Every structure is written in C-alpha cells, then in structure tokens.
Amino acid sequence: MAEDDQQLVIPDIDGTANFWTSQNAWGVAVQHDAQGEVELTIGPYPPEDRSLIRLHEGILHTSRRLIEIQTVYLDCIAKLRTKTQDAVIPIWSDDARQPEHVHIQCHDVEEIL
Numbered sequence: 001m002a003e004d005d006q007q008l009v010i011p012d013i014d015g016t017a018n019f020w021t022s023q024n025a026w027g028v029a030v031q032h033d034a035q036g037e038v039e040l041t042i043g044p045y046p047p048e049d050r051s052l053i054r055l056h057e058g059i060l061h062t063s064r065r066l067i068e069i070q071t072v073y074l075d076c077i078a079k080l081r082t083k084t085q086d087a088v089i090p091i092w093s094d095d096a097r098q099p100e101h102v103h104i105q106c107h108d109v110e111e112i113l
Contacts, residue, residue, distance in 0.1 A: 001025035001070065002062035002087075018097050019056050028055065028091060031098040039101045042069070042078055042112055047092045047103035055099075057090040069104065079113040080106050 001008060002024040011020035011027050018029040030038045041047065060067060067080040067087060080087075087108045093099035 001068055002060050003064045003066040003068055004062050006063075019091075021056075021058065024061065026056070026058070026060065026091075028093075028102065029098065030093075030102060031095075031100050035098075036100065038099065040069075040077065041101075041103045042080065042109075043103075043105060044107060044109045046090070046105055049094075049101065049103075052092040052094055052101065052103055053096065055091045055093045055096065055102075057088070059086050060089055061086050065110075067106070080109050081111040081113060082106065083108040083110045 004024050006024060008025060009022040010025055011022040013020055013027055020027040063085055065082045065085055067082060069077045071077060087106055090105045092103040094101040
C-alpha cells in the first residue's frame, strides 16, 4: 500500500481472484500460513529465480514516496522509500493462485526500511 495524502482505499477482496487493486493498495493471495511460510524478497531487479512468473506490473502512486508491505494480519513487513511518486512495481511469484515464493521488484527503490 502507498502511504499517501489520500485516504487508503482497500481493494474489494472477493475471495475468488488472487490479486486485487485499488488506487493506492494492492493485495496478493499467497499460501495459507497453516500450510507453511511464504518467502518474500524485495529489490530493484527481477528475481534471481528465473522460474518465477510475473503476476502483476503496475504503478503505485505515493505522494510521500513511501510504500508499506503488510501481512493480512496488518503486520508491517517492510517499507520502501522510492525515488519517485509513481513507482513501477512488478510482482513475481512461483504460482498464480497460492504462491510460496513472492518477489516484489521496485525499479525506483531508494531504501528498504
């Protein structure tokens, strides 16, 4: 989700898709925590694991140049400081429905907090 001057708009999670978007937040379905942990990597480059597929690519606008990654339980995993207000972000995974491995690529990442 983008930390922005606008009110956060949570996407409509319908339970049937695997990816949801709003103007300033995205949601990605991953395997249920009862089935094991999900490995998350973050960086400015595509994943090293070439078997991962691109799940989504889009622009996330953030007037504060700060993107926060949270779990479904609202725990903050990481914050990304971006160089621009319109960050291009591809998301990669090992499975389109219930991935165990997810890579978030931010071309404009300045710092991972």
